Amino acid sequence: MGDSGQGTGTTPESKRKDVRRNQQTLLDAAAAVFLTSGVDAPVRDIAAEAGVGTGTIYRHFPTRADLVIAVYRHQVEACAEAGPALLAAGPTPHAALGRWLDLFVDFLVTKHGLAAALQNDTSGFEALHAHFLDRLLPVCTQLLDAAVAGGEISDDLDAYQLMRGIGNLCIGADSDPRYDARPLVALLVAGLRRPH
Amino acid sequence: MGDSGQGTGTTPESKRKDVRRNQQTLLDAAAAVFLTSGVDAPVRDIAAEAGVGTGTIYRHFPTRADLVIAVYRHQVEACAEAGPALLAAGPTPHAALGRWLDLFVDFLVTKHGLAAALQNDTSGFEALHAHFLDRLLPVCTQLLDAAVAGGEISDDLDAYQLMRGIGNLCIGADSDPRYDARPLVALLVAGLRRPH
DNA sequence: AACGATACGGAACGTCGTTCCGTATCGCAA
DNA sequence: TTGCGATACGGAACGACGTTCCGTATCGTT
Numbered sequence: 001m002g003d004s005g006q007g008t009g010t011t012p013e014s015k016r017k018d019v020r021r022n023q024q025t026l027l028d029a030a031a032a033v034f035l036t037s038g039v040d041a042p043v044r045d046i047a048a049e050a051g052v053g054t055g056t057i058y059r060h061f062p063t064r065a066d067l068v069i070a071v072y073r074h075q076v077e078a079c080a081e082a083g084p085a086l087l088a089a090g091p092t093p094h095a096a097l098g099r100w101l102d103l104f105v106d107f108l109v110t111k112h113g114l115a116a117a118l119q120n121d122t123s124g125f126e127a128l129h130a131h132f133l134d135r136l137l138p139v140c141t142q143l144l145d146a147a148v149a150g151g152e153i154s155d156d157l158d159a160y161q162l163m164r165g166i167g168n169l170c171i172g173a174d175s176d177p178r179y180d181a182r183p184l185v186a187l188l189v190a191g192l193r194r195p196h
Numbered sequence: 197m198g199d200s201g202q203g204t205g206t207t208p209e210s211k212r213k214d215v216r217r218n219q220q221t222l223l224d225a226a227a228a229v230f231l232t233s234g235v236d237a238p239v240r241d242i243a244a245e246a247g248v249g250t251g252t253i254y255r256h257f258p259t260r261a262d263l264v265i266a267v268y269r270h271q272v273e274a275c276a277e278a279g280p281a282l283l284a285a286g287p288t289p290h291a292a293l294g295r296w297l298d299l300f301v302d303f304l305v306t307k308h309g310l311a312a313a314l315q316n317d318t319s320g321f322e323a324l325h326a327h328f329l330d331r332l333l334p335v336c337t338q339l340l341d342a343a344v345a346g347g348e349i350s351d352d353l354d355a356y357q358l359m360r361g362i363g364n365l366c367i368g369a370d371s372d373p374r375y376d377a378r379p380l381v382a383l384l385v386a387g388l389r390r391p392h
Numbered sequence: 393a394a395c396g397a398t399a400c401g402g403a404a405c406g407t408c409g410t411t412c413c414g415t416a417t418c419g420c421a422a
Numbered sequence: 423t424t425g426c427g428a429t430a431c432g433g434a435a436c437g438a439c440g441t442t443c444c445g446t447a448t449c450g451t452t
Contacts, residue, residue, distance in 0.1 A: 169361055178360075188384055252432075
């Protein structure tokens, strides 16, 4: 609600041809730049890559965070949809949760600077944080609840704290060869089981 | 070595009176501003609080990170010195490690934005990261080695990864009432013991 | 072909960390 | 005390950033 039908919303279906073309050009350019320079790449770089003025970016995506959201929307969606599937497939809810978090970590770790941007309270990335939460928190909650219901883990930790912690652990996992988030995540997930 | 005797080094013992006065004024002002506005507060705010020009700050502290280092130097030192003491006092090395990490977490969590700044690869905060590492990594290594030697934990994880993970978990623990790093840290530390 | 609506490009703004330089202050020597 | 060289000071200026604004170019329609 309140979404006027463009930018971060569902496909705009605009009247003008150049608008639709630029929307896609922009997404492709942003994806390419994010891949090489990270999510924190300057807006001007993305505009240059797309062969477009900076104003055009802001007409399509009200803020840089909205552009990031749009670029990764499909992968976030895929991650969200994997949750129930894993729950149905896995031997136990805890195993499913572990596998789902692996997906999440893989996603974050392979996108340069995304994990850091997610928790960045400065410079208007709150929308990014909010979008990830809106889409993924319910999935995490479902997995966690199932594990709790099955008695595999206790309910000490809520889904928000878990996701936030996992996300935090992924910060800098790119760009620092000495650091690998995965063992720590594994430790955390393992520790979730049978507390005490 | 290589320290020309001012800025982040040991007390400068400068000839001129105004220099010494400003050094202290600056540290006090920075501490006050960090307390209210966080570690990311603009340099100009600190200059204003101290009643000083921005140039003066940069003459005393070559970069913003050096100022942050100087403000928290004593507390980092205290944390470092607590390591061996805890190791000598605690019932086991693992318990000492746990208590020491609690100190570290308390320190990070009570300084608004410090944990985030520590891992911030943008905007020249590398010196901050490096200083924390120089001072605290040996201590952590000592605790970890003792625990490994005692057979309490295995050596899957090196001290760097552990410290980095703990530091990451503390990001945003201030400024987000829904998130508390401590339970996650406790989970991690507990999981360190007897892997497998 | 002409027109109104819409989108475009990129200059301009405010904020940041940092640098630079003309001026004020310091400590010392006479 | 006064003068002087060395040193530190304040704050304007710079470049990079996210974002906004507006004169101009392009679109779809009549």
